[in-house]
Amino acid sequence: MRSPALAIAWEFRQRHRWGLMAVAGYLLVVATIRFLILEPGEPVRVDSLRFAAVVSVPLTTTFVYLLAVFSFGFAGDLAARQSIYPARMFTLPVTTAALAGWPMLYGSAATAILWLAARLLAVWPSGTEIPVMWPALLGATLLAWTQALTWMPYGLPGLRVIVAVLCLAALDTVVLLAIHYNVREPMMVAVLAPQMPLAYLAARFAVARARRGVVPDWRGMFARVGNIADVLTRRRDHFPSPARAQAWFEWRRHGRSLPALVGLVLPFELWLLWLAKDAPAFVFEILFLALITPPFMAAFTAWTVSKPHPNVSDSYGVPPFIATRPLTSAALIAAKLQMAMWSALAAWLLVLVAIPVALDWSGTWPVVLDRAQRLNDAIGTPRAVVLVLLILAGFIVSTWKQLVQSLHIGLTGREWLIKGSVLLTLTFLILLGPIVEWIIDSPSVQRALWNALPLILAGLVGLKMSAAAWIATRLDRRRLLGDRAFVVGAAGWCAAVLALYGVLVWFFSTSFIARYVLALVAILAIPLARLSAAPLALAWNRHR
Amino acid sequence: MSESVISVSELTRRFGATTALASVSLSMPRGAVYGLVGANGAGKTTLIKHLLGLLRAESGSVRVFGLDPVADPVGVLSRIGYLSEENDLPGWMRVDELIRYSRAFYPAWDDGYADELRQTFALDPTAKITNLSKGQKARAGLLIALAHRPELLVLDEPSSGLDPIVRRDILGAVIRTIADEGRTVLFSSHLLGEVEQVADHVTMIHHGKIVLSAPLDAIRDSRRVGERVPSLDEIFIALVGMAAAPAREA
Numbered sequence: 001m002r003s004p005a006l007a008i009a010w011e012f013r014q015r016h017r018w019g020l021m022a023v024a025g026y027l028l029v030v031a032t033i034r035f036l037i038l039e040p041g042e043p044v045r046v047d048s049l050r051f052a053a054v055v056s057v058p059l060t061t062t063f064v065y066l067l068a069v070f071s072f073g074f075a076g077d078l079a080a081r082q083s084i085y086p087a088r089m090f091t092l093p094v095t096t097a098a099l100a101g102w103p104m105l106y107g108s109a110a111t112a113i114l115w116l117a118a119r120l121l122a123v124w125p126s127g128t129e130i131p132v133m134w135p136a137l138l139g140a141t142l143l144a145w146t147q148a149l150t151w152m153p154y155g156l157p158g159l160r161v162i163v164a165v166l167c168l169a170a171l172d173t174v175v176l177l178a179i180h181y182n183v184r185e186p187m188m189v190a191v192l193a194p195q196m197p198l199a200y201l202a203a204r205f206a207v208a209r210a211r212r213g214v215v216p217d218w219r220g221m222f223a224r225v226g227n228i229a230d231v232l233t234r235r236r237d238h239f240p241s242p243a244r245a246q247a248w249f250e251w252r253r254h255g256r257s258l259p260a261l262v263g264l265v266l267p268f269e270l271w272l273l274w275l276a277k278d279a280p281a282f283v284f285e286i287l288f289l290a291l292i293t294p295p296f297m298a299a300f301t302a303w304t305v306s307k308p309h310p311n312v313s314d315s316y317g318v319p320p321f322i323a324t325r326p327l328t329s330a331a332l333i334a335a336k337l338q339m340a341m342w343s344a345l346a347a348w349l350l351v352l353v354a355i356p357v358a359l360d361w362s363g364t365w366p367v368v369l370d371r372a373q374r375l376n377d378a379i380g381t382p383r384a385v386v387l388v389l390l391i392l393a394g395f396i397v398s399t400w401k402q403l404v405q406s407l408h409i410g411l412t413g414r415e416w417l418i419k420g421s422v423l424l425t426l427t428f429l430i431l432l433g434p435i436v437e438w439i440i441d442s443p444s445v446q447r448a449l450w451n452a453l454p455l456i457l458a459g460l461v462g463l464k465m466s467a468a469a470w471i472a473t474r475l476d477r478r479r480l481l482g483d484r485a486f487v488v489g490a491a492g493w494c495a496a497v498l499a500l501y502g503v504l505v506w507f508f509s510t511s512f513i514a515r516y517v518l519a520l521v522a523i524l525a526i527p528l529a530r531l532s533a534a535p536l537a538l539a540w541n542r543h544r
Numbered sequence: 545m546s547e548s549v550i551s552v553s554e555l556t557r558r559f560g561a562t563t564a565l566a567s568v569s570l571s572m573p574r575g576a577v578y579g580l581v582g583a584n585g586a587g588k589t590t591l592i593k594h595l596l597g598l599l600r601a602e603s604g605s606v607r608v609f610g611l612d613p614v615a616d617p618v619g620v621l622s623r624i625g626y627l628s629e630e631n632d633l634p635g636w637m638r639v640d641e642l643i644r645y646s647r648a649f650y651p652a653w654d655d656g657y658a659d660e661l662r663q664t665f666a667l668d669p670t671a672k673i674t675n676l677s678k679g680q681k682a683r684a685g686l687l688i689a690l691a692h693r694p695e696l697l698v699l700d701e702p703s704s705g706l707d708p709i710v711r712r713d714i715l716g717a718v719i720r721t722i723a724d725e726g727r728t729v730l731f732s733s734h735l736l737g738e739v740e741q742v743a744d745h746v747t748m749i750h751h752g753k754i755v756l757s758a759p760l761d762a763i764r765d766s767r768r769v770g771e772r773v774p775s776l777d778e779i780f781i782a783l784v785g786m787a788a789a790p791a792r793e794a
Contacts (some may be wrong), residue, residue: 238644245648252636319632323598326622326649479615544602544615 004094008102018071023062023114032467046230059118061427063111063139070107073145073505074419078150079158079303081217083210085151090211099211100151104144108196140174142168143191154208155218158261161300171195209306215419243335250339254301257404259346261297266290266350270358280367287368290355291395294347298402301343303410316413318542329539330481333407337531340403360526366508386507403526408533413541457520467529471536480535489532496526547610549574549696549728550595554604557752566592566752568606572728572745574695575767577719579743579760580732581780587752588732589629590652592700595730597628608696622650627685629701629732639667639684643691650692658691679706690722697722697729703738705735713743736776746776748782 013020068074089099115136149164168484178188237246269290276282325332359365370417376384409421449456476479481489501522505515550572553774557565565587572578573740582588593599594606597620599614599780606613633642639642643662645651662669681758682702689697697719703711719729733739739746740760747757760776767774767782774782 050546139785156720239648245645249634249645290682319629320596320598320628321634322622324621324626324628326618326620328618532747536703542617543597 004092004098008098009106012069012103012106017087019065019069022492023065026058026062027117027121030118059114061423063116064255065423066107066110066114066147067143070103070110070143071105071150072152078161079300081154081159082215083151083153083156083206084160085207085210087210091162096208096211097204098149100207101200104200104203106149107143107147110142111143112136115139129190134185134192137189137192137196141195141199143169144203145171145211148199148202148206148484151203151210153210153215155216156260157266157302158257161263162368163264201323213478242325243331243511246325246327246332246335247338250335253339253344254336254350255339255343255346257301258294258298258343258399259350261301262347263295263350265293265297266354269293270354270362273358273362273364277363280371283364283367290351294351294399295395295402296345297347298344298399302403302406316415316418316541317544318413318538320413323542328480328535329542330475330485330535333411333534333538336407336534339403344396344400344403347399355449383507386503390503390507392496404534405527405530408537411537411541413544446531453513454517454520457517460518464524464529468532471529471532474536475532478536478539493526498521500525547574548572548607549609550608550730550765551610552591552594552604553596553606555601556603557599559603562754565594566747568752568754569604570757571748572730575726575741576727576744576778577722577729577731579739579746580730580749581736581739581746581776582605582749584734584785585620586734586749588749589700589733590752591739592698592730592732593751596621596624604761606774623695625689625692627689627697627698627699627702630680631681631685633673633681633685635672637673638669639671639673640677641671642688646671646688646691650694651731653692657693658687660692682706683768693722693725693727695727697727699729701732701734702779703733703735709739720768736780740776748780748783755783 008467054301063406067097071496072084072086075086078084087101092099116132119130119132119135145167146164150160150169152160154160154163174191175188212542239248269286272286273283276286322332359368372384378384409418457525471487476486501519503521504518508518548571550570552568552570555565556563568587568591570591576584580588580591585659589703590599594601595608597612597617600614606767608620609623611619619637631670637645639662643658647658665680665687667676667680667684671680673684674686683706689699699715700713715731715738719731724728731739731743743757743760745757746763748755756779758766763779764773767779
């Protein structure tokens with residue numbers, strides 16, 4: 001192997017051989033279905049659920065997998081300021097152009113081949129006109145821009161994720177609009193083709209900066225806020241207990257990320273209110289966007305919260321400094337939960353201060369007040385107030401839940417489990433769309449689901465309680481939780497369930513929904529099993 | 545004989561096909577300085593991680609102060625001062641924050657002693673850990689390992705990052721002081737000359753097995769050739785062969 005190009009290709013193949021073989025196996029299965037099982041010439045309905053399950057979902061999953069493989073996403077820390085391009089490759093005696101170009105070429109080729117193979121094997125003849133060139137080019141372009149944007153060093157932690165998501169969503173939107181307006185293939189190719197050299201230049205620039213060790217630091221721009229935060233959180237006195245010390249540690253380590261991200265995004269969202277003065281519907285869409293920002297951002301910051309060693313991108317183990325703290329694993333988790341609560345509250349404080357100010361300054365308060373008055377007239381003041389408070393509490397709890405619900409996976413420190421769960425989640429999210437569409441399109445399915453709802457809820461409750469019982473047994477056997485913590489935790493959970501049940505009964509006092517259904521919903525809504533599993537996960541990682 | 549601070553019995557640990565520790569048995573009575581020596585990869589850090597509860601015994605048993613460090617991490621770790629080979633102190637903390645944070649975990653923390661150590665090590669309380677040199681980071685780690693006057697001090701390759709003069713002065717003084725007070729020190733190193741200066745008792749480990757464990761004086765006496773007392777380096781090479789000999793410090 002005397003060529004750098006071959007060496008880079010070999011590394012991709014060697015490291016991801018099982019995944020790439022699985023992709024080849026999938027294409028083989030599809031080819032078998034296409035040529036041996038389906039009747040020759042039988043048209044394939046691209047809008048059917050079967051097509052979604054056999055082609056759309058696996059194809060999208062494979063595309064996401066290829067994005068991660070060729071942008072080195074499996075090895076790097078997406079939330080870090082530093083480039084995720086492997087630093088070990090910067091010392092290789094090859095040009096920056098080669099470092100950026102070869103992975104881009106291989107990735108683009110892989111995505112283009114994936115499309116062409118899938119089109120040839122899966123949807124031919126489809127009965128519908130399926131384009132050949134531009135989807136392949138779109139896949140390659142998305143991959144190339146993903147590489148360029150993820151290899152770029154950024155000035156703020158987490159900024160990479162936001163920039164990448166926004167840029168790729170913008171590119172995707174342009175393409176969706178083009179499809180909507182039936183733009184012809186040559187035009188699509190003309191729009192997409194120039195993206196490749198542009199993405200290559202951006203990637204080359206990114207790798208060159210990363211190779212020179214250039215990592216911009218824009219945290220200074222927030223120095224005043226940072227200084228205030230430092231003054232507020234810097235300890236000048238002694239901690240009254242180890243638990244308080246650990247909670248402070250967690251806050252300083254992870255707690256400020258979510259409020260900072262929300263504070264960064266919120267002004268851009270609320271600025272749109274100035275454009276929406278004459279469009280009440282748009283005002284509420286902007287407000288909804290602002291309200292879902294904390295839970296949405298929490299999903300990203302949760303990755304760093306659940307990562308035991310945030311400073312090392314490819315290490316999942318608990319660092320000795322933390323592992324040797326004379327605290328139980330349960331106490332270490334309690335500190336994380338406490339930090340998540342403060343972090344969620346701080347983020348929501350920002351939202352709750354910024355929204356009224358933006359509504360007032362933009363002159364859109366009357367629109368909101370008018371809608372509030374109508375709600376008040378429709379359901380009465382007490383219910384309207386409770387509804388608003390419930391929605392707000394739901395958003396805050398969901399932000400906190402987003403921050404902590406993946407602890408039981410991330411803290412295990414097992415790479416196969418963490419990456420497997422990411423793949424499963426992606427697959428679930430991809431499957432969710434077609435399933436929801438299927439339900440919406442089928443009144444009979446909706447009726448069947450409505451009739452079976454109590455049974456489904458009861459099954460889920462049974463699953464949740466069984467998992468919780470198994471986890472509680474393990475916690476007890478390993479003495480990870482004391483008897484008092486068990487009793488207090490169980491009592492707290494029961495109180496939360498009862499409180500939610502009471503509110504639900506009061507709010508939904510209708511004969512259409514049985515009370516036991518509300519009880520099941522309350523049991524499912526209050527976190528139990530996954531949270532209880534977090535100390536087990538940490539202990540599994542801490543004492544390997 | 546006084547009670548054992550550390551008691552390891554038939555401890556075996558494998559990482560895949562590699563046997564890191566093979567039926568290791570060890571007992572360390574209170575009040576001495578133990579040198580744990582061996583080449584890189586011999587199993588020293590693996591053994592120390594078992595003592596700290598960072599690794600679970602696959603077979604055999606580990607007891608520190610008579611407690612299982614995995615089952616009772618608080619009971620064991622609150623009595624141990626540990627300086628990690630990796631020296632992974634959080635870079636975002638300032639020195640004074642590190643001291644205050646660490647203080648919360650140890651009821652026996654001695655503020656006066658911590659301040660004395662900070663001054664001896666010339667650590668600026670307002671300096672961020674990330675801005676400290678490697679040697680200063682090691683000193684900061686040593687400070688928090690010592691300031692609660694632990695019953696057992698575990699130093700895992702503490703020499704890395706310290707220049708020879710400071711290393712000799714600081715480690716010699718610290719280890720002697722602690723041993724004089726009836727505390728126990730476990731000092732792991734592959735620099736045998738350093739261990740020879742401070743250890744009362746030496747345990748040599750090679751390919752996961754203990755090849756020698758005895759008081760240093762007894763080891764020297766047993767290997768004496770006429771009037772000449774061989775160095776620990778020579779004894780180690782004689783025991784495990786040239787190929788495995790650790791680097792001689794420059």
